[in-house]
Amino acid sequence: MGWLGLRSRLHDGLTSFEPVPTQVTDFKSVTEHVEKVETIDHISASPPFAYTLQDPSVPDDALPFIPPAIVRNQRLCLSLANGLAWIVVDNIVYDCTKFIKEHPGGDTVIRSFIGEDCSWQFWRFHSKTIMEKWGRYLRVGRTEGIVNRFKEPPRYFGSRNR
Numbered sequence: 724m725g726w727l728g729l730r731s732r733l734h735d736g737l738t739s740f741e742p743v744p745t746q747v748t749d750f751k752s753v754t755e756h757v758e759k760v761e762t763i764d765h766i767s768a769s770p771p772f773a774y775t776l777q778d779p780s781v782p783d784d785a786l787p788f789i790p791p792a793i794v795r796n797q798r799l800c801l802s803l804a805n806g807l808a809w810i811v812v813d814n815i816v817y818d819c820t821k822f823i824k825e826h827p828g829g830d831t832v833i834r835s836f837i838g839e840d841c842s843w844q845f846w847r848f849h850s851k852t853i854m855e856k857w858g859r860y861l862r863v864g865r866t867e868g869i870v871n872r873f874k875e876p877p878r879y880f881g882s883r884n885r
């Protein structure tokens with residue numbers, strides 16, 4: 724019962740996420756990202772991309788650092804149909820480009836956060852065990868300064884399972 728109640732609240736929360744189109748029509752963010760692209764030459768080196776999936780044995784803090792502008796740029800690349808489905812959880816960058824089609828929670832939720840932080844949303848739906856079992860194989864690097872678009876709503880009951 725508690726879990727059902729929690730699930731219900733979580734799904735209510737999820738429906739408040741902004742839907743993100745597969746073709747970007749959010750011109751405000753596109754403009755913002757274009758400005759960033761112009762100042763960082765090596766972004767245009769993708770694809771092929773310099774950052775690849777890391778071995779699961781590599782500790783998080785030993786992952787290659789990926790500048791936040793490159794991470795955010797994936798959102799713009801998405802609109803050009805050559806982007807990667809990178810998302811950020813706790814400053815770790817996960818490449819969900821292939822996994823997105825197999826994600827048990829569907830592709831839309833991951834697509835909604837490409838190039839963005841989705842830490843609190845992720846932890847509402849997944850345990851640390853799931854991250855270790857699935858996410859660990861999707862790591863491409865670590866980053867910093869990627870903000871979550873959404874303020875985390877208060878949790879009324881239950882505890883974090885991370």
Ligand code: HEM
Pocket residue numbers: 810817819826827828829832833836841844845848849853854857858861
């Ligand atoms: C590293 C990226 C991700 C991985 C490896 C991952 C993995 C998984 C796995 C293994 C499940 C099945 C869990 C189960 O059967 O108990 C799942 C379900 C789910 N995931 Fe993810 N996920 C990722 C990203 C996300 C993101 C960014 C969101 C949304 C914020 C999300 C939302 C969900 C939802 C809503 C479900 C269904 C939960 C349910 O029905 O109880 N996932 N994910």
